[in-house]
Structure formats: C-alpha cells, structure tokens
Amino acid sequence: MSRLVVVSNRLADPRKPAAGGLAVALGDALARTGGLWFGSSGATAADLAPGEGRLRTRQAGKVLLASVDLCAEDHAAYYQGYANSVLWPVFHYRLDLAQFDPAYLVGYRRVNQMFARKLLPLLRESDLIWVHDYHLIPLAAELRALGCRQRIGFFLHIPVPPPLVMAALPQHEWLMRSFFAYDLVGLQSEADVDHFTRSMVTEAGAQELGAQRLHAYGATVRVAAFPIGIDVEEFQALAAAPDAVHTFEALRAEYSRRQLLLGIDRLDYSKGIPQRVRAFRQLLERYPENRNSATLVMIASPSRDDVHAYADLRQELEGLCGAINGDYGTLDWMPLRYIHRTVARRRVPGLCRAARVGLVTPLRDGMNLVAKEYVVAQDEADPGVLVLSRFAGAAEQLEEALLVNPYDTQGMAGAIQAALHMPLAERQWRHQRLLERIRRHDVHWWRQGFLQALEESSSASAA
Numbered sequence: 001m002s003r004l005v006v007v008s009n010r011l012a013d014p015r016k017p018a019a020g021g022l023a024v025a026l027g028d029a030l031a032r033t034g035g036l037w038f039g040s041s042g043a044t045a046a047d048l049a050p051g052e053g054r055l056r057t058r059q060a061g062k063v064l065l066a067s068v069d070l071c072a073e074d075h076a077a078y079y080q081g082y083a084n085s086v087l088w089p090v091f092h093y094r095l096d097l098a099q100f101d102p103a104y105l106v107g108y109r110r111v112n113q114m115f116a117r118k119l120l121p122l123l124r125e126s127d128l129i130w131v132h133d134y135h136l137i138p139l140a141a142e143l144r145a146l147g148c149r150q151r152i153g154f155f156l157h158i159p160v161p162p163p164l165v166m167a168a169l170p171q172h173e174w175l176m177r178s179f180f181a182y183d184l185v186g187l188q189s190e191a192d193v194d195h196f197t198r199s200m201v202t203e204a205g206a207q208e209l210g211a212q213r214l215h216a217y218g219a220t221v222r223v224a225a226f227p228i229g230i231d232v233e234e235f236q237a238l239a240a241a242p243d244a245v246h247t248f249e250a251l252r253a254e255y256s257r258r259q260l261l262l263g264i265d266r267l268d269y270s271k272g273i274p275q276r277v278r279a280f281r282q283l284l285e286r287y288p289e290n291r292n293s294a295t296l297v298m299i300a301s302p303s304r305d306d307v308h309a310y311a312d313l314r315q316e317l318e319g320l321c322g323a324i325n326g327d328y329g330t331l332d333w334m335p336l337r338y339i340h341r342t343v344a345r346r347r348v349p350g351l352c353r354a355a356r357v358g359l360v361t362p363l364r365d366g367m368n369l370v371a372k373e374y375v376v377a378q379d380e381a382d383p384g385v386l387v388l389s390r391f392a393g394a395a396e397q398l399e400e401a402l403l404v405n406p407y408d409t410q411g412m413a414g415a416i417q418a419a420l421h422m423p424l425a426e427r428q429w430r431h432q433r434l435l436e437r438i439r440r441h442d443v444h445w446w447r448q449g450f451l452q453a454l455e456e457s458s459s460a461s462a463a
C-alpha cells in the first residue's frame, strides 16, 4: 500500500475533537498508511523574506504534520490576495468582487513554488499525493518541475465557473495548464465537470479521449466528480453527546410555542445570507400567521475579515437584521437572532435537531456539508425540512429537499412557508430518502473513490 500524503492550505490535527468530519476522515486514511499532512501553518514570521518559509514538523499519532510559516507579504498575496480575492470570487461567479492585482498572482506562484521545495525532500518514491483546493492548484506543476514523478491527485472543494467566467481571469491559460500536471482532478459535481471540460476544450484546446480523460500540453488528466460527504457516524456520535443533547433540550424548551428556522454558515458572500434575510422578511410580510412564531437563528461565523468584500457584507447584514427586528419584533419576540460568532461544533447537531427548517441557501457553493449535517441530526419520527439552494453542489444529490432559487425572494418565502407547514408523512419520506443517500455517499465513500481512482491512474511521467 502506498503512503498517503495530504496537502492542504489549512492543517488540522485529526485527533482533536474540533477537527470536523473531513479532517477526521483524512486523518483515518493517513493513519492507516502512516501518512504525512503538509500545509501552511497560518502563522506569519517577521524574520522571513518573500519566498522563504519555515517548516515545522510534529508527530500526531501515526501522522506527521508538516506546517510552513510564511512572511506577512506572502500570506497577504497568496492567501488574502490571489486565493481569496481572485480565485474564490471568480470560481463563485463573482467577477464584480475580484481584485485582479498582478502582485497577487506573483505571490501565489512564489508560495506554491516554496511549498514544492519544502515538500519534495519529505516525499518517498511510492507516495500517493493528494492536493486539496484552490490555494494549491499549481503545486503539482511546481513539484514536477523539481523532478517529482509520484502520482498526484487534486480535489477542488469549490465550484468551477462556466468557460466565459473562467476566461475573465487574467492568465487563465497558465492556471488551466497547471491542472495537467495532475494524474486525477476531482470536482464536486457533474456541473463542475461539464464547466471544467468545456473550458479545457475551448480555451486550452484539450482533446476529450473518453473515459473521463482530457489531453493537452502533452499530458493526460482524468477529470471526474467525487461529491464530498460527511462522516455520518462521527456526527451521530456528536449528536448523542451531552453538549448537543443539552443544546437541543434548551432550545426546545425555549421555543416550545414557536417554530425555529436555522442557518449556519461562514460569513461569506457566496452563502446568500442577505437574500435569506430578505426571504424571511417576505415570509413575515406575506404570511402574517408566522409573526410572533417563526424565529430565524442565523449563525455566521467570522471569516477572512481582512478581505474587503467580507467587511462590506458584515455591514450590510447588520443593517438588514436590525431592520427586521425593529419592524417586526415585539416585547416578547425577536424574529431574528443573528450571531456573528463561531458556535462550538459539538453543539451543532443539537441546534440542527431543534430547527423545524434548515435554510441552506447559497448563491453558489461547491457542496455545502451543513445541508447534510442538518438532515442527519433530525429526529426520524418528527424530522425538520431542508430548504436548499439549487446552486449548492449538494442539490445534485439532495433532490428531496425543497430546492429554491435564492435570488427569488418571493419563491423562497413560499418554500419556507411550505416547509413550516409540511405534513408529517411528507416530512418523513423526504427525510428518509435524503438520509439514505447521505449515508451511502459519506466521506469514507468519497475518500475511497478518489484514492482508488488515483491509484489506478497512470503516473504523469507515463502519460
């Protein structure tokens, strides 16, 4: 069995309880092969110059954690700049928010080159390397340039935009070419595979070879959808633990005469949070029976505060939330509880179970795992209803959710109304089907499917 090497911008200690399902699942796979997890430490060091990094290693059980400190300038250009002010908005179809500063691209390439230099000496000949997400797209090309011949797979956690949106990215040809240094590129959905393939064919002149293979720049890459799942057992164990049970009971007691709606997101413009608040307002306006009853708890955890678009969103949201409470609140009822904090992961299942409606309404999202967690947390005998944006990758799998268009305020208000008043039998059959699919396509299925495909792919040197 090959040793697994995972590379991601963020590192997590898979043994820590706050790590989350993805870290646990990757940690399991790493522990099985005695693996290596490499990434940025998130810390900046004043004594480093641009392009320099400081590597620290630490053993966590059977997994070697290798993290790299950057200088502040590199962190700003690579992470805040190219990753989060260029790739993130463009890949989420938000050209209006992208900041095409050429210095960002220079920093992004510089950091990826430095990561490749730091990673290379840690590699063994038979390693299987799995690179994650948009921060690291050119990493395989940089590793190959240094002579790395191991199999390298890439999984993109965010969506792929249609070709004409991708083409707006200055130097997109360079970015596309970098994908051909991988043996396997995994995407979240069939829509992403379609966009990716069309971009490669029209913009990079790639040939479709069949069997999900694309050929360009003298290399062949396999491209396929591997929709990511959650660790159902881990989440159910969390749901049965005291913190979640206590959270559930406290909320149920507090809202015994009211109906709870829930949104949990990072505070990100891709999540459609203002659109959700507008739809909730519309619900109270058009269906007055919900006044003094339906209460929206909206948890938006702080994220990427140093990027302008995020600060603007925060302000917009504070205005919208204040207005709804001012206009509809009464002495003993506030329609909206907006919480700009991170809620401990161990309480999340309790929150989900207490909510009659789960609102997952992004404008665009790679997958969205909160949608899956909401379903798993429900009481099978009396389940809540998932209202899900059709623009979340999860909508390809979760057909029995109430699918909505978050840009259509009235339509979304109508769907929330339907969810709040859905008969028990319908809630049960929808929930059962959703749960079945989430169980079958869990995070272990995802990981095994990807790694098996990577094992089977020919190495780039043979392509």
Ligand code: G6P
Pocket: 010, 133, 134, 157, 158, 303, 304
């Ligand atoms: C998305 C990305 C991840 C990222 C996460 C949190 O899910 O796909 O790669 O880690 O957001 O964002 P942050 O910038 O805090 O790492």
